[in-house]
Every structure is written in C-alpha cells, then in structure tokens.
Amino acid sequence: MGRRQARETALQILFQIDVGKNEPNFAIKNTAEEFGAGPQELEFARQLVIGTLEHIEEIDQMISRVSKEWQLNRMANVDRNIMRLALYEMKFRQDIPSSVSINEAVELAKIFSSSDSAKFVNGILGKFVQVETEQTVLPEEAALLNTND
Numbered sequence: 786m787g788r789r790q791a792r793e794t795a796l797q798i799l800f801q802i803d804v805g806k807n808e809p810n811f812a813i814k815n816t817a818e819e820f821g822a823g824p825q826e827l828e829f830a831r832q833l834v835i836g837t838l839e840h841i842e843e844i845d846q847m848i849s850r851v852s853k854e855w856q857l858n859r860m861a862n863v864d865r866n867i868m869r870l871a872l873y874e875m876k877f878r879q880d881i882p883s884s885v886s887i888n889e890a891v892e893l894a895k896i897f898s899s900s901d902s903a904k905f906v907n908g909i910l911g912k913f914v915q916v917e918t919e920q921t922v923l924p925e926e927a928a929l930l931n932t933n934d
Contacts, residue, residue: 791826792870792889795833796897799866802838809838837873844872851912863898867906872913883914 794816801812813834817827837844848868849857857865871890875883887910894903 787826788829789889789892791822791829792833792893793896794820794822794826794830795837795870796863796866796893798830798834799837799870800863802834803866804862809834833870833873836877837869840873840877841869844869844876847872847876847913848909851916852909861898861902864894864902864906867893867897867902868909871906871910875910875913887911887914 797820798809798812798816801807801816802809805812807815813827813831816822816830822830845857848865852860860868867890870893871886874881874886874889878886887907890910891903891907894906898906
C-alpha cells in the first residue's frame, strides 16, 4: 500500500466522520481493520485525517470562496471530502506539491465518484491555486505583469 492507498483510506475515514458522524478515533481504527492498512500507510492516512479535521473550518471557507455557484452542503459528500483532503495537503503540507495533491484528488474522484466529479474537483482546486497565486503576487510584480500585456 502506497500513498495513493493511504489517501483512499483517509478519504474513507473522513467520509465516515462527515456522513456517518463517527468519532475520528473509531473511524480510523474501523477503517484500518477493514482495509488492512500497513503501519506507514495508516500513519500517513491518520496525519491527513487529523490535519484536515484540525483545519476543517478554514478549509471549508477556502472551498466556499472558490465555488461561488456551489454551496458546500449541496456538494456530493465524497467530492466535498476529496477537496478537503486535497486542500489540507496543498495549504498545510509543504512536503507535498500542489500538483500532486490535485492529481491525487482527481484520481480519487474517478474511483469513488464520477468523471464529472473529477472535472468538478479539478476545477475547484485549480481555481484555488489561481486565487492563491494572485494573492501572493506583490503589487509591484502585478504592475510589471500588467505592463507586459
């Protein structure tokens, strides 16, 4: 089991917590037993789940900011949790490149949701990267960029 499988496990745990209203420790233990995750993969999945839950309010605000036409509570449960997981990685895990997080999220959507969901997840995460990039450009850099148009 590698990092992709660990992300699948993390998604299943987040889904149990979000939809099943299970306690995090119960969901982690239950999923580990059910899917037979190895110690390294389970530790990575646990880090992703705990980190996502610790920052869930901020992550949900990030999703809401870039998904103006979609309310968070109206999104498919699986899609919402895929994006939460990816945004946690993108914003709070500097050891994982954003491009990897987006690619993994799209793959999770293809596996656990649909091809339309994969496009939706890719669009929302891509918009987040665009907004983050725009916010990190200094005013003098923006002026230089605008004069080159």
